[in-house]
Amino acid sequence: MEATAKPLLIPPQMAVYAEEHQVFDILQNMVQNLLMDRPDDPVQYLIHHLRKDNDGVPRIVVLGPPASGKHTMAKLLCKRLNATHLTPENILSNDVSALVEEALSYKGKDQEIPDVLWARIIQERLSEVDCAKRGWVIEGFPQTREQGLLLQMNGISPDHIVVLDAPDIVLIERNMGKRIDPTTGEIYHTTFDWPEDPEVQKNLVEPAGISEEETGKRLLEYHRNILGILRAFPKKYKKINADQPCMDVLSQALTYVLSKPRSLAPFTPRILLYGPPGSGRSLQAALLAQKYDIINVSCGQILKEAVADQKKIGQLIEPYIENEQQVPDNLVLRVLGDRLSRLDCTTRGWVLHGFPRDAEQAALLNDAGYIPNRVFFLDIPDDVAIERLSLRMTDPVSGERYHSLYRPAPRVDVHRRLQQNPADSEQKVQARLDMYHASAEELEEFYQDVIHVNADQDPHTVCEFIESCVVKPLPKRIPGEPPSP
Structure with missing residues (x-):
């Protein structure tokens, strides 16, 4: 297949299955035990080893x-x-x-x-x-x-x-x-x-x-x-x-x-960032993508790109974006699935933000085979979110974004021409925050291994914490106990 004419798509279930069932770790343990014990009949030894099913015991x-x-x-x-x-x-x-x-x-x-x-x-x-x-x-x-x-x-x-x-x-x-x-x-x-x-x-x-x-x-x-x-x-x-x-x-x-030793198995990060407006999802996704060469998948951005391509799916999406309406989930999944199943996402990994926004969308994403192996909730107080968004403005000439407190305009003439995005008004930000809080609890229950991050601090400090949780294996669970959030 010509990759330049049509991107090579790889089923996401392959990587998910290998990671969920620890295929590479099983193979590594089998070879390690085989070389250590050196049995006369390696095949029967490996069959017996698999039947014991005790690689994960303490x-x-x-x-x-x-x-x-x-x-x-x-x-x-x-x-x-x-x-x-x-x-x-x-x-x-x-x-x-x-x-x-x-x-x-x-x-x-x-x-x-x-x-x-x-x-x-x-x-x-x-x-x-x-x-x-x-x-x-x-x-x-x-x-x-x-x-x-x-x-x-x-x-x-x-x-x-x-x-x-x-x-x-x-x-x-x-x-x-x-x-x-x-x-x-x-x-x-x-x-x-x-x-x-x-x-x-x-x-x-x-x-x-x-x-x-x-x-x-x-x-x-x-x-x-x-x-x-x-x-x-x-x-x-x-x-x-x-x-x-x-x-x-x-x-x-x-x-x-309960912490797992570092595995030699290949690990492809599939990261989901979820948080209220103003929590810095886009910035954290950009930092992670830049450092680890993974694909930054912004749901809003790929929908706009689909419209710009003027393909059939983009024509279906365009009326919703023009009228500032929510794009139907089935259309979002078609565009999102096409992007996440491309070769670069499958081999290098991805960091997704902007979707899902509730448990129903998360279930649709999982059913399609796109299952994140790290889910981060970026937590900030509502008043901080309102302060971050309602005080930011854009220079229509240069396109630069400024903030009244954290990054004021450098000159008076620039300050005078700054304009605020209507979506950043305090009333609209509060409405988006209410929508976030209405869905956050159900989404946290859906993704059992959620990692909460205090996003009300320096962005690079937040990124370092996220990095530490990505590179380390998730801890084991105590038998008989539910997973901790």
Whole structure:
């Protein structure tokens, strides 16, 4: 097909399907596991891998010095993510494993369990059904850089490592108040987490190794090893201040572990900007298009271009534009669909503004296959919108646009000939704002992953925030919870 005579149109469903079903990520994981395990029958191995359907389960390690709250945080993460909680102690409770029996024989002789054996035991445990299906959170392991490297050599690589951090003096104070229920193994604290049940209080005992001197030695050992561990897992860890309320630590940890690692899959941005009049949609679209070489699709502009082309569709649209009436949705979609399905939009991506304006138009756009992967709501107060629009005027000679407050005319003669667009009068702007507010809530419900942006600030600051949300993958959702707006 001659692209100069008739633009090559590509069905939008292709890119949407690949992104929605994470086709490239699946292929990447399959090849990665195939090269790591090197099975004799690659085809059957890949079939088995696809049947497991566990590429998206949590794989988390929680590290931290003594008394930093590793145990509590690991349990809370497992509860929220429905994952399996693993510690070096409970991994050694598997009484049917030959590897575990070998490790216990070392412990019976008061000898250190070899790191190679630890790696094989953990590999064996992670291959069991509960870890494979639900994911896992490992608490307090690896403890050295060598252990971390051996885990990776055995094909174990966490997606997220949560590193709890707090001043040593705080940790020593915490550790000295620790108490354990020998019946259940639950950990309590004399200051922060004392049980209400008197019977439980009577059973609590002071664990071994919590004196100030012993805690200091364990802290020294931890600080000696932690940097080496983190170097073994670059770009996979996040330090979180553990010297704050537990729920605050959990909130930060959840935000991190629900974030998706950067994918090597090709990403074509399909951005929708929605906001009240005066929120700066056109400017933000122009900035994004200029920086990332994506196509700036202004609905109003392409309708005018269709009229200027004098084609059949343009002749149908022209009467509505001349009479300042809303163009019917079916005509808008025909023009919009033709533009969004061209090769440049399909390969480079697009940023759309001016359509849809309500949930009904959004449904029509989705049904046509043009589904944005980022939806931004540019939020500004009504009085700011009125101030931005009602005080702007245009020089009919030069075509330059000025604003009484932010960009006044440079000379008196220019100021005298400035003219205001009738659509920018305060009454008409308020009417457009009312129309916006009438549809905004329904449109936000339609697009579940809406990102709100404070547009009442410097335009380049707004653009930087939008950029950060475009280049980063959307966070995972907690199982069983509705998507957050």
